[in-house]
Amino acid sequence: MNLIFLGPPGAGKGTQARLIEQRMEIPQIATGDILRAARASKTPFGEAADRYMSRGDLVPDAVMIEAVAERLQCPDTAAGFVLDGFPRTIPQAEALDAVLAGMGRRLDRVIAFEVAEDTVIRRMSGRRICRASGHIYHLDSNPPVTPGVCDVDASPLYQRDDDRPETIRRRMQVYREQSEPLVAFYQARGVFVAISAEGEIEEIYQALLAAAAPRVRG
Numbered sequence: 733m734n735l736i737f738l739g740p741p742g743a744g745k746g747t748q749a750r751l752i753e754q755r756m757e758i759p760q761i762a763t764g765d766i767l768r769a770a771r772a773s774k775t776p777f778g779e780a781a782d783r784y785m786s787r788g789d790l791v792p793d794a795v796m797i798e799a800v801a802e803r804l805q806c807p808d809t810a811a812g813f814v815l816d817g818f819p820r821t822i823p824q825a826e827a828l829d830a831v832l833a834g835m836g837r838r839l840d841r842v843i844a845f846e847v848a849e850d851t852v853i854r855r856m857s858g859r860r861i862c863r864a865s866g867h868i869y870h871l872d873s874n875p876p877v878t879p880g881v882c883d884v885d886a887s888p889l890y891q892r893d894d895d896r897p898e899t900i901r902r903r904m905q906v907y908r909e910q911s912e913p914l915v916a917f918y919q920a921r922g923v924f925v926a927i928s929a930e931g932e933i934e935e936i937y938q939a940l941l942a943a944a945a946p947r948v949r950g
C-alpha cells in the first residue's frame with residue numbers, strides 16, 4: 733500500500749502516519765523528520781536545510797526529491813510506505829511519479845487531511861515532541877502523563893522552533909501557495925480521497941482506514 737498524506741502543517745499527518753507504521757508495519761517517510769535528523773547531526777545537508785526551515789520556507793525541490801528517491805530504495809518500503817510531508821510542490825509530485833514509475837510502483841491513495849485553520853494553529857502551538865523517539869504530544873488534547881516528559885522513554889519533550897507564531901503564519905502561507913495545488917493534481921488521477929482531520933486521534937485513524945479501503949484492512 734503506497735500512500736501520500738496531504739494537508740497543512742499541524743493537520744495531524746505525522747501522528748496518523750506513526751499509527752499506521754506501528755499498527756500496519758508500513759514505514760512513515762516524513763521529510764520534515766529526515767531534515768530535522770540531518771540538522772541535529774550537523775551534516776552540510778542539514779545545515780543548508782535549516783536556513784529554509786527556520787523561516788518556514790520550503791527546502792529546494794532538487795534536494796528533497798533526491799532524499800526521497802534514496803529513501804524509497806530502502807528494503808523496508810517493499811510492502812508500501814506513507815509519505816508524510818512530501819510532495820509539497822507540483823515539481824516534487826511530478827518527480828515522484830517518475831521515481832515510482834522507474835521502480836515499477838504506483839500510488840494507491842492520496843489522502844488529504846481537511847482541517848480548519850484555527851485548529852491547525854492550536855495544534856501546532858500546543859505540539860510537543862520527544863527528543864529521543866519523535867513521539868508527538870499535545871499539551872491539551874494528548875498530554876504526556878508527566879508534564880514535559882515522554883511516556884514511552886522518559887526523554888524530555890521540546891517545542892519545534894518553527895511551531896512558534898510568526899513561523900506558523902509563514903508555513904500556512906507557503907502551504908496555500910505551493911502545496912494546495914497538489915489537491916487538483918491528484919484529484920485528476922482518481923487516487924484522491926479527502927477526510928476530516930478534526931476530532932480525536934482514534935476517530936481520524938478510523939476515517940483514514942476507510943479512505944484507504946478497499947486496498948487496506950487493519
Ligand code: AMP
Binds near residue numbers: 765784785788816817
Ligand atoms: P514538517 O515537519 O513536514 O512540517 O516540515 C518542516 C519543514 O521542513 C518545512 O516547513 C520545510 O521547511 C521543510 N520540509 C519538509 N518537507 C519538505 C518538502 N517536501 N519540501 C520542501 N521542504 C520541506
